[in-house]
Amino acid sequence: MAKPRVQFICQNCGTAHTRWAGKCDSCGEWNTLVEEGTGGGIGSGPAAMRSARKGRPVTLTTLSGEIEEAPRIVSGIGELDRATGGGFVRGSALLIGGDPGIGKSTLLTQAAAALAMRGHRVVYVSGEEAVAQIRLRAQRLNAAETPVELAAETNVEDILATIAEGKRPDLVILDSIQTLWTDMADSAPGTVTQVRASAQAMIRYAKSTGAAIVLVGHVTKEGQIAGPRVVEHMVDGVLYFEGEGGHHYRILRTVKNRFGPTDEIGVFEMSDRGLREVANPSELFLGERSTKAPGAAVFAGMEGTRPVLVEIQALVAPSPLGTPRRAVVGWDSARLSMILAVLEAHCGVRFAQHDVYLNVAGGYRISEPAADLAVAAALVSSLTGLALPADCVYFGEISLSGAIRPVAHAQQRLKEAEKLGFAQAAMPASGEDQNGGNGRRAFQPATLSDLVVRIAG
Ligand code: TYD
Ligand code: MG
Secondary structure, three states, X not given: OOOOOEEXXXXXXXXXXXXXXXXXXXXXXXXXXXXXXXXXXXXXXXXXXOOOOOOOOOOHHHHOXXXXXXXXXXXXXXXXXXXXXXXXXXXXXXXXXXXXXXXXXXXXXXXXXXXXXXXXXXXXXXXXXXXXHHHHHHHHOOOOOOOOEXXXXXXXXXXXXXXXXXXXXXXXXXXXXXXXXXXXXXOOOOOHHHHHHHHHHHHHHHHHXXXXXXXXXXXXXXXXXXXXXXXXXXXXXEEEEEOOOOOOEEEEEEEEEOOOOOOOEEEEEEEOOEEEEOOOHHHHHOOOOOOOXXXXXXXXXXXXXXXXXXXXXXXXXXXXXXXXXXXXXXXXXXXXXXXXXXXXXXXXXXXXXXXXXXXXXXXXXXXXXXXXXXXXXXXXXXXXXXXXXXXXXXXXXXXXXXXXXXXXXXXXHHHHHXXXXXXXXXXXXXXXXXXXXXXXXXXXXXXXXXXXXXXXX
């Protein structure tokens, strides 16, 4: 066996270095290199047991008759099933990441209880809480009377031995991946080597037995799954559980899914009895809307396959500062600068000597460029002090030339808006007639100037 060698592993990206350095060459993070031995590192253990089994390549066409949908375990919690793409897939591994305290354990306790009630064998392994604590939480969530099996363990070999007893589990939840450690690796728990080796062992278990596994991971302040970002590449799906402090709703966002669509979201509301599903997020985000105030525009957005209406609020106020302030919550600040520049250059709207604040209501975060038009409308409305029509939604991308570009899913956005009582829409022009004869009025500006004229007269 090779002599044990020391190497330095970046705790952020997992790159191995032969020498210590202050900065990781690979990801550029500072102070992330930690000395880890490779004596019993990953690979060296299983290698000894490896046998030379021969594989058999198959051609795609011969498979045509055998393809089935991935076998899924449905929890019955609609918003969770939506985010996973229709339920947990047997034999797959899912990573659920989120800030500490955001509600990951709560969500998974509820999911475990729901699945156990449907007759599945569910094992909840916690490395962070004692069994009594998990039971207490289950009691608070009204889930204490369900046959979920609880275990407080951190060693992967012990966990595998524990769940090997009895019927094969359908779902194994590991809370959290940062607490796991395996005899196969000799570095401390929580290091990248341990996290990776433990995840690998559990994924191998899932593939060989057909159980679905869920790994819980804590996210660092920078928004990455601490250290175990490496795990993201190993698992079949990655979900983020997010929410703003002070807001009572939580979003489960799919960022990777080998068995279904990404960009899906599940929306939950927090309560003292646990998480409640929010089937119509638009109603939640539009909940406390004041329709008379200038500077507010309703954006008809999309989250995956689902339309979501959300209010965008702008405040444009005279500034005593030489360099006026630009602050954004819930949107891209570079994109705001772009919209301001287009308004100044092509529409003659001046924001110099004005502070500009932009906020997406409810602490929601938008990543779609389709929000451009709503942002521009909110900005112009706040600057002029003229409120926008209360029954109008806005969507459309703005190009640097000031043209309004079409965006996908216009019909779905309009349908959702109509459902919630909006009679008008400002949107990009498309070939078809959007007025449709059902009382909806569509304003289709060709350029941003047209919209400014419409708002400011
Ligand atoms: P927890 O699920 O333990 O968070 P995580 O596992 O992500 O660290 O939840 C954190 C705290 O929030 C916990 O004290 C319970 C509380 N909580 C509620 O009271 N209601 C809820 O709906 C949720 C999600 C959490
Ligand atoms: Mg937890």
